[in-house]
Amino acid sequence: MMQAVVEGRHCGSCTLCCKVLTVEKINKPNGQWCQHCIQGRGCAIYSDRPNECQQFQCGYLMWPALGPHWLPARSKLVVALKPDGKEIVVHVDPGVPNAWRAEPYHTEIRSLASHATRATYTVFVQIGRRVIAVFPDHEVDLGIVAEDERILIREVGDAGATRREAVKLKANDHRIA
Numbered sequence: 001m002m003q004a005v006v007e008g009r010h011c012g013s014c015t016l017c018c019k020v021l022t023v024e025k026i027n028k029p030n031g032q033w034c035q036h037c038i039q040g041r042g043c044a045i046y047s048d049r050p051n052e053c054q055q056f057q058c059g060y061l062m063w064p065a066l067g068p069h070w071l072p073a074r075s076k077l078v079v080a081l082k083p084d085g086k087e088i089v090v091h092v093d094p095g096v097p098n099a100w101r102a103e104p105y106h107t108e109i110r111s112l113a114s115h116a117t118r119a120t121y122t123v124f125v126q127i128g129r130r131v132i133a134v135f136p137d138h139e140v141d142l143g144i145v146a147e148d149e150r151i152l153i154r155e156v157g158d159a160g161a162t163r164r165e166a167v168k169l170k171a172n173d174h175r176i177a
Contacts, residue, residue, distance in 0.1 A: 003062045010061070013040045014073035017058060020091035020126075021078070025050035031094040031128035056080065059088070066108075075105060085121065088112060090134075092127040100125050109134055122153050122166070133166035140166040150176050 018037035022030040036045045043049050059079030060070045072078045076099035078091040090109060092100050100109060113123040114136040125132040131151065133140040142151060150171050155162045169176055 003057055005061045006064050011042070011058075012071075012073070014071060015039055015042060016072035016076070016093060017056060017078050017091075018043065020093060021052075021056065021080075023050055023052050025052055030091065030126070055083075069104065075099060077105060087121060088116065088123045090123070090125045092125060094128045097127045100127075110136060122164075124151075131168075135164050137163070142166060142168045148172075152176060 015037050018034040018039075019032065020030055022028065023034065026034070026036070028034050033039065034043075036043055036049070038044055043053070057080070058072065059081065060066050060072060063079070066079060069075060070077065070079065076093040076096040080089050080091065081087070082089060090100055100106060109123060109125065113134045116123050123134040125134055129144045129146075131142045131145045133142060133151065133153070145151065145168060148171050149168050150173075152167050152169050152173075152175055154165055154167070156165045157163055
């Protein structure tokens with residue numbers, strides 16, 4: 001179900017999603033400009049764009065909690081909720097790989113992670129194929145996540161003190177449910 005765009009927000013000249021997202025239908029990897037993108041203008045095949053592009057909802061456009069400073073063209077960050085609702089991914093422009101660590105973004109990403117822990121979703125930062133799981137009190141840099149790998153989020157510790165951790169596993173690992 002498509003969400004409504006926050007009043008007053010629009011893409012304008014921002015086309016960063018055309019760089020940071022993967023579009024399997026046209027074999028476009030993340031971190032590289034789409035061959036159909038006219039940078040600063042939009043999609044040259046907009047009316048015939050792949051379903052993946054049609055279904056994409058930019059967090060900046062959809063979530064009022066992400067202030068105007070989150071405009072991807074300014075922040076170099078594209079925030080997206082995965083279709084299953086279990087992951088928020090902050091896609092970082094690989095040309096500015098530390099953009100997510102700048103303030104106020106880093107603090108706000110940690111805040112998202114704090115809410116995520118209570119709401120059973122996970123926040124990830126993705127820079128190309130490198131993935132970092134963000135938790136309220138720590139981060140787990142999983143490095144490059146290959147096509148045949150998945151990320152497992154698990155609780156570790158005892159009943160008195162547990163915390164969430166992330167591990168990278170092969171997709172056929174029995175621990176992946």
